[in-house]
Amino acid sequence: MPNPELVRIARTPRPTTIPGVVERLLAIEATLPEVHGIVAFTRLYRWTTENVHRAVEAGRFEAPADMVALDVHFADLYFDAIDAWALGTPIPPAWAPLLAQGGNPDISPLRFAVAGMHAHINRDLAVALAGLDGGAPADDSPRFRDYVLVDRLLDETSDTIRHALLPPVLHAVDVRLGELDDRVIIGAIGMARRAAWEVGQVLSTLRPRPLAWELALRCLDTAVGASASVLLIEPHRATEDTRYTPVLREALDAR
Numbered sequence: 001m002p003n004p005e006l007v008r009i010a011r012t013p014r015p016t017t018i019p020g021v022v023e024r025l026l027a028i029e030a031t032l033p034e035v036h037g038i039v040a041f042t043r044l045y046r047w048t049t050e051n052v053h054r055a056v057e058a059g060r061f062e063a064p065a066d067m068v069a070l071d072v073h074f075a076d077l078y079f080d081a082i083d084a085w086a087l088g089t090p091i092p093p094a095w096a097p098l099l100a101q102g103g104n105p106d107i108s109p110l111r112f113a114v115a116g117m118h119a120h121i122n123r124d125l126a127v128a129l130a131g132l133d134g135g136a137p138a139d140d141s142p143r144f145r146d147y148v149l150v151d152r153l154l155d156e157t158s159d160t161i162r163h164a165l166l167p168p169v170l171h172a173v174d175v176r177l178g179e180l181d182d183r184v185i186i187g188a189i190g191m192a193r194r195a196a197w198e199v200g201q202v203l204s205t206l207r208p209r210p211l212a213w214e215l216a217l218r219c220l221d222t223a224v225g226a227s228a229s230v231l232l233i234e235p236h237r238a239t240e241d242t243r244y245t246p247v248l249r250e251a252l253d254a255r
Contacts, residue, residue: 041116
């Protein structure tokens with residue numbers, strides 16, 4: 001049954017500023033139960049977006065207008081997925097696993113947040129970069145240096161974010177690991193963001209060729225959706241299910 005409040009949000013104009021993005025993310029959070037997977041990711045995304053906005057206000061970016069434009073377009077791609085889900089229209093394949101499993105109580109908020117980050121960075125961020133005026137910027141440009149700065153902003157909030165999303169039973173383990181898990185998580189996000197930058201550069205060359213653009217986007221969407229599914233599957237359940245291929249079982253074992 002459609003969620004009336006999500007339908008209302010889907011029919012409102014899209015935000016054009018970072019504070020507007022934050023307001024819409026808050027509205028999405030408020031429409032669903034606290035334990036829903038969409039809430040877990042949306043809250044994580046809102047925290048990082050608020051941090052980017054503070055950095056813009058503090059003058060930390062070399063090209064703040066470009067950063068705002070990227071941030072708003074980036075958010076728009078997530079809103080595309082949420083609005084499609086609310087209205088019952090086709091959902092981007094990269095987002096389909098999280099939206100389908102969001103109400104599953106057996107999946108932890110942390111896993112939902114990671115799956116959402118995976119879809120949003122590997123699919124949406126690459127597409128947003130390709131959609132920038134002038135195409136994806138070159139390495140060592142002001143835009144690129146600002147892009148790398150966002151990695152540091154994520155690092156600055158990683159402890160708060162992780163603590164809020166970890167199940168209570170794992171908090172003691174988290175304390176014992178100290179900064180080790182931070183370095184692993186932030187390093188993985190940094191590598192994903194660097195890969196998204198490179199994919200965005202490739203995609204930007206395809207924008208003048210609609211058929212090539214659509215094919216590339218479809219391939220990217222399908223690949224990200226498949227790997228997002230893996231992130232939401234318990235390894236022992238997947239390996240016991242005959243629907244999963246040996247390749248998927250091997251990927252799960254290596255995860």
